[in-house]
Amino acid sequence: MAEQPTRLSPVLKQATPVLAARGEGVYIYDEDDRRYLDFTAGIGVTSTGHCHPRVVEAAQRQVGTLIHGQYTTVMHRPLLDLTERLGTVLPEGIDRLFYVNSGSEAVEAALRLARHATGRQNAIVFQGSFHGRTMGAASLTTSGVKIRAGHGPLMPGAVVAPFPYAYRLGMSEDEAVAYTLRELDYLLATVTSPKDTAAIFIEPVLGEGGYVPAPPAFLHGLRERADQHGILIVMDEVQTGFGRTGKFWGHDHARVRPDIVITAKGLASGFPLSAIAAPAALMEQAWPGSQGGTYGGNAVSCAAALATLDVIEEENLVDNAAHMGTRLHHGLSQVAEAHPVIGDVRGLGLMIGNEFTAPDGSPDTETATRAHGIAADNGLLLLTCGPYGNIVRMIPPLIVNEEQIETATSIWAEAVKQATG
Numbered sequence: 001m002a003e004q005p006t007r008l009s010p011v012l013k014q015a016t017p018v019l020a021a022r023g024e025g026v027y028i029y030d031e032d033d034r035r036y037l038d039f040t041a042g043i044g045v046t047s048t049g050h051c052h053p054r055v056v057e058a059a060q061r062q063v064g065t066l067i068h069g070q071y072t073t074v075m076h077r078p079l080l081d082l083t084e085r086l087g088t089v090l091p092e093g094i095d096r097l098f099y100v101n102s103g104s105e106a107v108e109a110a111l112r113l114a115r116h117a118t119g120r121q122n123a124i125v126f127q128g129s130f131h132g133r134t135m136g137a138a139s140l141t142t143s144g145v146k147i148r149a150g151h152g153p154l155m156p157g158a159v160v161a162p163f164p165y166a167y168r169l170g171m172s173e174d175e176a177v178a179y180t181l182r183e184l185d186y187l188l189a190t191v192t193s194p195k196d197t198a199a200i201f202i203e204p205v206l207g208e209g210g211y212v213p214a215p216p217a218f219l220h221g222l223r224e225r226a227d228q229h230g231i232l233i234v235m236d237e238v239q240t241g242f243g244r245t246g247k248f249w250g251h252d253h254a255r256v257r258p259d260i261v262i263t264a265k266g267l268a269s270g271f272p273l274s275a276i277a278a279p280a281a282l283m284e285q286a287w288p289g290s291q292g293g294t295y296g297g298n299a300v301s302c303a304a305a306l307a308t309l310d311v312i313e314e315e316n317l318v319d320n321a322a323h324m325g326t327r328l329h330h331g332l333s334q335v336a337e338a339h340p341v342i343g344d345v346r347g348l349g350l351m352i353g354n355e356f357t358a359p360d361g362s363p364d365t366e367t368a369t370r371a372h373g374i375a376a377d378n379g380l381l382l383l384t385c386g387p388y389g390n391i392v393r394m395i396p397p398l399i400v401n402e403e404q405i406e407t408a409t410s411i412w413a414e415a416v417k418q419a420t421g
Contacts, residue, residue, distance in 0.1 A: 015040070015383050016376045023050025026400050028381065037380045037408050039396040044207075044239045044351070047266030048311045049397040055269045058307035062300045071099070071297040078302035085309055086277070089248055094261060096283035099275045099297035103238035103264040104132025106274040107201070109291060110260050111136055113278065114199035114232045117285035121156070122192045124184070124200045124231075126163035128209025128387070131201060131236055140201055143208035144387045159192045163206065164218045167344040167355065173215050181221040194229035199260075204250025204348075207239040210386040211346060211353025211393050216254035223256050232259040232282075238274070239351070242266035243312055243398050246322030246349030253348060266398075269308045273301035317398040324400050325349035331409035332394070339416045341367050350398060356390045363388035370419035371412075380411040 021031045026049055028038045041047065048055055062078060069076035083097050100106055111123060123140060125131065130143040139155035141147045148154060161184050162169075164176035171179065188194055200222055206212040226233045235258035240250030244266060247253055259282060264274030272295070312318065329345065329352055336342035336354065341364055343357030356368035368390045375382050375392075385391050396404070 015372075016381050018376070018381065025049040025052075026397050026404050035379065036376075037396075037404060037411070039394045039408055040381050040383050041395050041397045042270060043265070043383065044244060044395045045265045046270050047242050047244070047398050048269045048308055048317070049399045050270075052269060052307075052311055052399075054311050055304050055307045058303045059271065059300050062303035066299045068295070069299050070294060072292050076299045076302075078299045078306065079297045082302045082305050085306060086275075089309070090277050091249070091251075091258060091261065093279050094258070094277045096280050097275050097277050098283070098286075098291045099273065099302075100293050101272045101295050101298075102132070102274055103236075103262065104134040104137040105293070105296075106238070106262045106264055106276050107131045107137040107140065107236065108134055110201075110234050110262050110276045111140070111199070112290055113260065113276065113283065113286050114234060116287050116290065117282055118198040118230065118232065120196050120198035122159055122197045123157060123234075124159050124161055124187070124192065124197060126161050126202060126206075128163050128165060128206045128212065129201065129203060129236075130206070130208035131203075143206070143210075143385075159187060159197075161187050163209070163212065164215055165206070165210065165212050167212075167346070168210075174217070177215050177218045177221065180218060181225075184221075184225065188225070188229070194231060197229065197231050199232040199234050200226060201234045201236055203236045203238075204240045204253070205245060205351055208385050210355065210391050211351060213245075213346065213348050214254070216256070219251065219254040219256040226259075234258070234260040234262065236262045238262055238264040240348075242308070243318040243321050244349055244351050244395070246318065246325050248318055250348065267308065268301045268305040269311075271298070271301040271304040273298065273305055312398070315399065320400075321349040321398045324396075324402070324405055325352065327402060327405050328352055328394065328396075328409065331405065332412065335409065335413045335416055338413070339420055341420050342416065350394070350396055350400065352395075353385065353391045353393045355386070356392070363390035365390040367419050368392050371415045374415040374418050375411055378411045378415060380408055380415070382412075 020028050028036045125140045131137045131140040139158045162180045164180045166173045166176040241263045261277045332345045336345045344355040356364040358364040
């Protein structure tokens with residue numbers, strides 16, 4: 001057979017021009033050994049930094065003993081140990097876990113469980129939400145039409161409510177919360193009967209939708225309505241979990257009780273692993289055979305997740321995320337004060353967005369894109385997000401220190417200056 005040239009799909013677009021050769025801590029090195037500050041963390045995945053020695057050692061040790069023990073065929077110790085260990089960090093009363101590989105898979109599993117447990121069909125999500133790319137998860141996603149367009153009809157039963165995105169709405173936070181809760185009540189009266197509504201899916205901080213924290217009062221309003229109507233709250237902690245926001249879980253800022261928690265990304269420091277967690281009485285309502293998968297709960301990923309939990313605890317990374325996040329937010333706010341094109345700086349912990357806005361109030365995607373590219377040229381890797389791509393987000397590993405924050409802020413200030421000059 002004749003050889004043929006093969007390439008990656010042309011649809012895959014890289015956010016930076018870097019060809020990574022290795023990673024170490026907060027840094028990525030290209031094939032010419034040029035060093036970049038990585039404030040993308042693999043989209044919030046490398047929570048303990050690139051190739052943390054504890055994670056590397058745990059994975060290497062596990063690779064030499066058992067790589068794949070398919071967990072509906074045989075059980076393995078890393079999975080059992082991880083399940084027990086997660087009991088020390090999961091919300092009180094949430095004590096059963098089901099493992100898969102990606103955030104999208106976990107969202108699908110959570111939706112299925114909610115429908116089984118309630119006998120209801122519909123799920124409420126919020127404008128700007130990102131829950132994944134598979135069919136069910138994409139039906140719950142509204143962060144941009146690129147996730148949903150061109151392959152309908154999508155799964156029925158997804159109902160979209162407004163999110164309290166105060167900056168976009170031109171309201172104070174209190175006004176935005178009051179408005180969106182009124183609209184949610186109106187939705188329950190006009191579109192999805194509470195008796196047809198299985199769950200409310202909510203990110204504690206909108207991820208792809210623009211790095212917008214959900215105000216605590218809004219989350220408490222959701223909890224009140226869920227309790228009133230027997231609706232489950234599914235907390236999508238895929239990007240916010242494992243210390244990213246300066247609390248172990250993003251919803252900890254509001255002290256609100258979820259019914260189902262979804263976790264992925266930072267869970268295993270780069271190895272594919274995700275899970276849903278729920279109380280025993282709820283998880284038992286999943287229909288027989290509805291949970292499974294070939295690679296879920298992989299032994300190497302579980303070993304890496306155990307090491308990740310060790311590092312987070314022993315190096316006080318949740319507290320570090322809170323302190324370094326405050327420092328980063330302060331530095332970015334100073335840049336915004338000097339450059340009015342940045343209309344809003346927001347976020348929790350080490351999950352911060354910079355929203356670029358034109359003088360007429362419209363999204364300034366062009367300037368955001370320029371600043372993002374200049375930052376990469378100068379050694380700082382970032383990502384954009386939001387429906388218009390006008391928000392530049394910063395999500396460094398949780399191990400980031402003061403010097404690295406200062407360096408990143410300095411590079412960012414110069415990038416914004418050049419982009420607006």
